Amino acid sequence: MHRQPLLDLLKHHQPFDEDERTMLEHSIQFVRNHPNCFERQLTIGHVTGSAWIVSPDRWQVVLLHHAKLDRWFQPGGHADGDPDLLGVALREAEEETGLRDLKVVNRAIFDVDVHTIPARVSEPEHLHYDIRFLLEATTDQPFVQTAETKEVRWVDVREIGKLTTEKSIIRMNTKKK
Template sequence: MHRKPLLNLLMNYQPVDEDERRMLEQTIQFVHTHADCFERHLSVGHVTGSAWIVSPDRRQVVLLHHAKLDRWFQPGGHADGDPDVLAVALREAEEETGLLELKVVSSAIFDVDVHTIPARATEPEHLHYDIRFMLEAATDSPFIKTRETKDVRWVNCSEIENLTSEKSILRMKSKINADN
């Protein structure tokens, strides 16, 4: 079964709080229920992969200003049928930032988040079941700007709140700060 590797990763993941535990359970149920969970055409929602890109010293992270949503996020995107969500996270990180020398810190899940994507002209409101992995990159690597982003930059962890109050971003920040 093409969903089994993701389900194994999810079953072995330990959430940090009750909110993340609830989203983990919701994600497991969604993946169990929908054989096409990796497909964008599934209108109720779909699995996505994201990258929490950290500097080697864990004091900075890469955030991008999303053009359509007009908010700051970590790089990530649709699986488009690919059940290897780590590969999805790597691909999306490269495409959205231009960083080509990304190191996988761990193949284990770093964070799980379920969030609503607002309706647009071509698609209804739906959920993203976002599976996140920690990657590492050198801070002197150049970025590219794409039509999907207004900006891409390294952000000091102490300054993340100046750009976003997004709960999931702050949760991921707290996870790396706990390691320092």
């Protein structure tokens, strides 16, 4: 079954708190119940892959200002049928930031989040079952600007609260890296 590797990763993930534990349980049920969970055509929701990119000294993380949602997030995006979510996270991180020298810190899941994506003209409100992986990059690599982002930058971990109050960003920043 193409979903089994993700289910195995989810089963072994240790949630940080009760909020993440609840989202982990919801994600497991969603993946079990929807063979097409990796497809964005599943209009109730779909699995996505994201990257929490840290500097080698762990004092900085990469955040991007999302153009459509007008908020700061970690890089990530749709699986578009690909069940290899670490690969999805790496691909999306490269596409959205321009960083090419990304190192996988751990192949295990770093964080799990379920969040609502607001309705737009072309799609109804739906859920993203976001599976996040911990990556590392050196801070000397240049970023690229894309149509999806207003800005991409390294952010000091002590300054993240000035850019966002998103619970999942704060949670990932709090986790030991």
